[in-house]
Amino acid sequence: MAIVLGPNRYGKAETRVVRVTRDGGVHRIKDLNVSVALSGDMDEVHLTGDNAAVLPTDSQKNTVFAFARKYGIGEIEEFGLLLARHFVDSQPTIAHARVEIHEYGWDRLAGPHSFVRDGGEVRTALVHSDGSDGPESVVSGLTDLVVLNATGSEFHGFIQDEYTTLAPTDDRILATAVTAQWRHRGTGSSWGPSYAAVRSCLLDAFAGTHSLSLQQTLFQMGRRVLDERPETCEVRMSMPNKHHFLVDLEPFGMDNDNEVYFAADRPYGLIEGTVLTDDAPPAPAAWN
Template sequence: MAIVLGPNRYGKAETRVVRVTRDGGTHQIKDLNVSVALSGDMERVHLVGDNTAVLPTDSQKNTVFAFAKKYGIGEIEEFALLLARHFADSQPAVAHARVEIEEYGWSRISGGHSFVRSGTEVRTALVHSDGSDGPESVVSGLKDLVVLNSTGSEFHGFAQDEYTTLEPTDDRILATAVTATWRHRGTGADFASSYAEARRCLLEAFAGTHSLSLQQTLYAMGRRVLEERPELCEVRLAMPNKHHFLVDLSPFGMDNDNEVYFAADRPYGLIEGTVLASDAPAAPAAWA
């Protein structure tokens, strides 16, 4: 029986970098979590411990800090492309670089240098590059975008078995924490505008859809993004159903006309799906 080395990659995960840009007394903050993974001709390090082809993960971390200083940080997609191309172009053994970035938002309180974290929402970017002259892909997105409709949601007509206890409803709270990613057709988009508009489409579709199921809402959100943003070709969504159950107030002589709920954090339904443009190019094998 032959035993061979399968697909592999290595890198520095979760380098936390904060870049302060000072324009006189007014400062700008970029707060990132950067993960790098490299792959290529790495067989000898696995089989015989020859490190010749290995760029230390510490060097990868230092590159993130150096590039933050040298080039500044604008849109996270652009910073990820800069890093990925550098690693793939500068290291002969590296054939492919994967850079994933999370950005934590800060809002100005007052003056030029006081800020407050902008809720739980996190902006994301995932870039794959085989180098400046090779195939590349850019996937933008967000996670932990918490949204809620206090009405306009139903759930009935579902399959039932001997273990079903859930009662059908024509009026319920629909709440979720959206994780969404959207794939660009190329690498030259206006990433700031594209992100803002894709996010707007997600929110407007969530608010504007009279929902018969969370699956229906998921599809409406992905479809709205693709209908309005021609630079995008695929949207992936993961949406936990953050259940809200009516509290039985009858022991206290009170009715409860969809007014008082218990918000359960777990277990929860998890709805996931992909919405594609009909002319979408095939997703790179290394999407993940």
């Protein structure tokens, strides 16, 4: 029996970089968490400990900081492409770079240089590159987009076995925290406007769907994105069902006409799915 080295990669995870851009007396902030993973001619470092092909992860971290200073940070997709292309183009032993970025929003307070951390969703980007002349892909996304419909949601007609206690309902709260990633057809999108438009599609579809299941809502959200945003070809979503249970107030002599609920944080149902066009180009093997 032979033992061989399988697929591998290495890199610097979660480099936190904050870039302040000073336009005269008015400041702007970009707050990122950047993770880099590189792969290529790495057999010897695993098999013999020869580090000749290895770009240290500390150098990768320093590159993030240096590029933030040298080029600034605009849209995170473009910053990810810039980093990924650099690592492949500058190092002959590196054949592929994966760069994942999470962006934390800040809202401006009164005055030109005061901010408060945005409590909303986190914007994400995932870039794969084989260098400037090789194949590339960009996946934009968001996490923790918390949404709720106070009505317009049903759940019935499901399997009922000897362990089923859940009662069917034609009126329930539907709440979730959306994690969504959408793959672009190329690397030439207008990243900021595209992100804002896709986010609006997700929210509009969630609000506008009379839901018979969270699965149905997920599909409608993905379909809305693909119908309205031609630069996208695939949407992947993970949506926990944030259960809200009607509280029994009869012991206190009160009725409860769908007004008072207990918000349970766990356990929770987790709904995940992919929606894509039938002409979507093949995704990178490890786009996650």
